[in-house]
Amino acid sequence: MSPSSLFQFIIGFFLGVILFGAGIAGGAYFFLTNVSVTPSKHTFAEEKPSSNQSKKEVSTPENSPSKTEVEKPKPETEDLPTGAYKARVTWSTGLSLRSEANTDAERIGGVDYNAELIILSTSNDNQWQKVRIPSSGQEGWVKSGNVEKIN
Numbered sequence: 001m002s003p004s005s006l007f008q009f010i011i012g013f014f015l016g017v018i019l020f021g022a023g024i025a026g027g028a029y030f031f032l033t034n035v036s037v038t039p040s041k042h043t044f045a046e047e048k049p050s051s052n053q054s055k056k057e058v059s060t061p062e063n064s065p066s067k068t069e070v071e072k073p074k075p076e077t078e079d080l081p082t083g084a085y086k087a088r089v090t091w092s093t094g095l096s097l098r099s100e101a102n103t104d105a106e107r108i109g110g111v112d113y114n115a116e117l118i119i120l121s122t123s124n125d126n127q128w129q130k131v132r133i134p135s136s137g138q139e140g141w142v143k144s145g146n147v148e149k150i151n
Contacts, residue, residue, distance in 0.1 A: 080118060087116070094112045095146055097142060127143065127144055129141065
């Protein structure tokens with residue numbers, strides 16, 4: 001083996017190692033940057049559209065032209081029923097909203113992670129909680145232990 005062949009082998013070997021390492025580093029960078037992005041909010045099929053998205057006519061004096069404005073959201077100063085309290089969903093994938101307090105009941109909606117709920121009552125066996133979603137007013141049952149009380 002001539003010295004130039006040996007030199008070519010060594011150069012080729014090191015270039016191969018460098019390219020392999022760069023490929024691994026690039027793949028790791030791509031994977032880690034895509035994993036660290038917060039996923040978009042999941043919308044359940046049973047959820048009703050927000051009433052804040054509707055438009056309404058605003059009454060104006062007859063001498064000025066009519067204008068259309070987007071309805072402004074109402075401040076949430078809802079009076080809670082006796083024994084009810086506000087809570088936030090802590091289950092990372094959200095909760096299924098059911099029509100009755102059992103797993104075989106019809107799924108009538110869903111509640112996302114970190115969404116606010118109003119806990120109305122608890123089932124006799126303490127396994128289920130009756131809730132109301134403040135934004136839509138929808139009521140249903142969720143499995144206990146997946147929310148935390150907020151002030």
